[in-house]
Amino acid sequence: MALIVQKFGGTSVASTERIKNVARRVARWKAQGHDIIVVPSAMSGETNRLLGLAREISENADPRELDVIASTGEQVTIGLLAMAIQEQGYKAKSYTGSQVRVLTDSTFTKARILKIDDERIRADLDQGYVVVVAGFQGADADGNITTLGRGGSDTSAVALAAALNADECQIYTDVDGVYTTDPRIVPEARKLDTITFEEMLEMASLGSKVLQIRSVEFAGKYKVKLRVLSSFEDEGEGTLITVEENKPMEQPIISGIAFARDEAKLTVLGVPDRPGIAYQILGPVADAKIDVDMIIQNVGHDGTTDFSFTVARADYNKTLGVLESVKAHIGAREIVGDKHICKVSAVGVGMRSHPGVASSMFRALAEEGINIKMISTSEIKISVVIDEKYLELAVRTLHKVFGLDKED
């Protein structure tokens, strides 16, 4: 007898047949006596179709009107899904984000949730309804329709789970859980039964695209029990994303190997080693709306230092242009870069209590003849930048070295 929030992505509701499948799955949970809130995305392809229409009208569309249009995708799904659940013999009722209401700020196309009124939903649950709430959307204080940005349905589900103090928030996706690494690169990759929020955040930001980062942050902050499950398989417990204390005693040191392709590295050589230099370099880059990932500055000598950072490869030329334009002003000697790099990371809360993880990692890569170009560490992650051609080899090597290949 639990309160469960279930989120189904666009591929899970891509056709009326699939919506009926989702309804059958919801009905099975309901039949076990649980209270269920369902949060579907738009049917896959629908959001792109709608934004395509908008682009035909305007290349530089008003974000307020974009949200009016884009929010209809989920609105269609909630109506269809509520009907499909009714066909399974259960009471069901749909709500848009405005109706519930999901109060957001007014940052159209990427609004943030401020508050959710739980009154209507609780009243409906008490009367035995399955409540179907549109993901991805809300309304600001003036009643304008807002959307949370791509992938925002995950965040909607977690926010609803937090607001209603749900026992679990289940995210149904086209994978059956979170893996130790990408099984396309390492066939021996294993599904994790549990992973901590911190690890999940590092995995997600490093390229494992199972969950939207914001939803994981949200879940961690509000202590929402989050589970990733397959929407196409009926069996399996998926992966539970937990707060650290709930992890089993004998946890592995490393939980997974994440990686990011399509990165590029830039280095500003011989800049004066004085306060404020990092800001002088990265300020113009941020102004140009370029996202910076790793940032490294080494100890200087002779009063100068070298400053390196990575960006998405698509931003490489633009970044180079920005740096060249400020080169003289900051007194740098030279700008150099490399477009053919990638990033590989070992992630695990266990490394906090296990010294020597970094050196094991560096030795293993050295033994395979892989040169490390940059290193960056956090409490639960060690990342290296290497030549992109070594990506698969490095991932396989580290997966094995840290014992992730083994059976449970």
Next chain:
Amino acid sequence: MALIVQKFGGTSVASTERIKNVARRVARWKAQGHDIIVVPSAMSGETNRLLGLAREISENADPRELDVIASTGEQVTIGLLAMAIQEQGYKAKSYTGSQVRVLTDSTFTKARILKIDDERIRADLDQGYVVVVAGFQGADADGNITTLGRGGSDTSAVALAAALNADECQIYTDVDGVYTTDPRIVPEARKLDTITFEEMLEMASLGSKVLQIRSVEFAGKYKVKLRVLSSFEDEGEGTLITVEENKPMEQPIISGIAFARDEAKLTVLGVPDRPGIAYQILGPVADAKIDVDMIIQNVGHDGTTDFSFTVARADYNKTLGVLESVKAHIGAREIVGDKHICKVSAVGVGMRSHPGVASSMFRALAEEGINIKMISTSEIKISVVIDEKYLELAVRTLHKVFGLDKED
């Protein structure tokens, strides 16, 4: 410097190109200094697509959820149209029915408008915005999304014009006005410059499908100046629908010849001529959700009478079944019917002050050898039921007899 409500139907906004055309037309009115409220329908085909999805889920869909789904069609159009007007260089803002708000009763799929809050719209108009409001939809007192039923966008436009005391409500359609009769039958048919609400009601209910009847009733009740215009031609004043006092002095006796195909006639012969017999016959017909059009009962003799009425031809067999089942109970002698009839009507407020219209009509039909099977009259309309094969001949004959062929 007027306040004008402009309604554009589904074919006028069927593509992004057509939406841009509508925006250009709106911009021309705005450029003349007018305040403009635009009420678009869904892109043509969209409502059917949405209801088709719903049908794939359920044959007997929950009307509340149907409205959640169907209302998205107009929501997409308002966003696109607001953007397109912005591209023309004017400020524009869209509102759904819930947002405005258009308060309706809770009769999902065919709700009635109770009240419109004009506060937000007025504030926007004062700031120079073109306000784009979704037709066809509203919300009930609990915030549930409702729709007004097919063609409800006309009603939305008229209701907005009434609530805001607009100077004119313009209905853009794929015809350029109201004609004396269908030009496909009578090439000499003329566009009317003006027509009264009463005439329009009689014309509409008799088969001229230019405007939704409810919107005309609404406009008459609230004295909204209503104009029908072509959305595809830039020239032309269309047809103004007026209250009678505004008609020119020398108005024609007959304004138009309307007709309805696909009718069927049923007669209950030899029923006892006693109070309550009409209800005993038509009560079961109404219970079977069959719409009855003309009803005729003649003076009886020998204590019995004959009772006739017409229905849509598609309802003929069903109606016959209902009558056979009550035949014994009401003590009728026989049920007879005719599936091959049509109805032709002369409509005009002028006939009130001109006796002899009926006899001119009957003589003209007799001279063409057309046998009249039923007659029904109102203050401004004379309808006859005739064999369907004479429909075109009767319409052409009456159009000529009443001087509608002539040039102005």
